[in-house]
Amino acid sequence: RSEEAQTEDYLFKIVLIGDSAVGKSNLLARFARDEFYPNSKSTIGVEFQTQKLDINGKEVKAQIWDTAGQERFRAVTSAYYRGAVGALLVYDISRRLTFDNIGRWLNELQTHSDMNVVTILVGNKSDLKDAREVTTAEGKSLAEAQGLFFIETSALDSSNVAVAFQTVVKEIYNILS
Numbered sequence: 421r422s423e424e425a426q427t428e429d430y431l432f433k434i435v436l437i438g439d440s441a442v443g444k445s446n447l448l449a450r451f452a453r454d455e456f457y458p459n460s461k462s463t464i465g466v467e468f469q470t471q472k473l474d475i476n477g478k479e480v481k482a483q484i485w486d487t488a489g490q491e492r493f494r495a496v497t498s499a500y501y502r503g504a505v506g507a508l509l510v511y512d513i514s515r516r517l518t519f520d521n522i523g524r525w526l527n528e529l530q531t532h533s534d535m536n537v538v539t540i541l542v543g544n545k546s547d548l549k550d551a552r553e554v555t556t557a558e559g560k561s562l563a564e565a566q567g568l569f570f571i572e573t574s575a576l577d578s579s580n581v582a583v584a585f586q587t588v589v590k591e592i593y594n595i596l597s
């Protein structure tokens with residue numbers, strides 16, 4: 421069996437979830453296209469974007485799903501979660517409410533997904549140092565309690581964005597291979 425045929429075996433569905441305006445769409449835009457939208461509206465949300473990653477020398481495709489603003493109305497459907505093997509659970513380190521809502525999103529994820537989804541808790545907007553409302557320690561501690569990976573990112577200055585996606589994809593790959 422050729423290398424090429426083998427790469428087709430690895431297509432992982434990964435979902436972005438979390439409150440409105442935490443930066444989900446911009447994390448994806450930064451990761452997939454190295455773009456950032458200073459005043460993005462929910463309309464920039466695409467259904468999904470497929471991104472190739474190199475994991476241990478193997479080409480793996482991540483199909484990353486973004487909401488088109490449905491989270492505003494608590495209307496993320498079960499179709500969104502269906503078949504997901506990974507999730508980025510995003511809050512905004514400058515808005516505590518978005519961190520307080522993480523438990524709700526985790527519940528929703530666990531309700532709608534039929535398997536153990538590899539999940540990373542993502543504290544986004546780490547560039548907003550003066551406006552921080554959630555400490556790194558609090559993020560870490562919640563992640564540990566819930567058995568999640570944890571990272572702080574900035575879609576604006578790019579820090580840790582690729583690492584966040586790679587962490588999830590690598591772990592899925594390790595589990596499935």
Ligand code: GDP
Nearest residue numbers: 441442443444445446457458460545574575576
């Ligand atoms: P979504 O609703 O979760 O998809 O959030 P968006 O990606 O649309 O971002 C909401 C707003 O936050 C936009 O104005 C973005 O420019 C801004 N934003 C997103 N990520 C960052 C970040 O890392 N740092 C800062 N300072 N702003 C960000």
Ligand code: MG
Nearest residue numbers: 444445462465
């Ligand atoms: Mg969005």
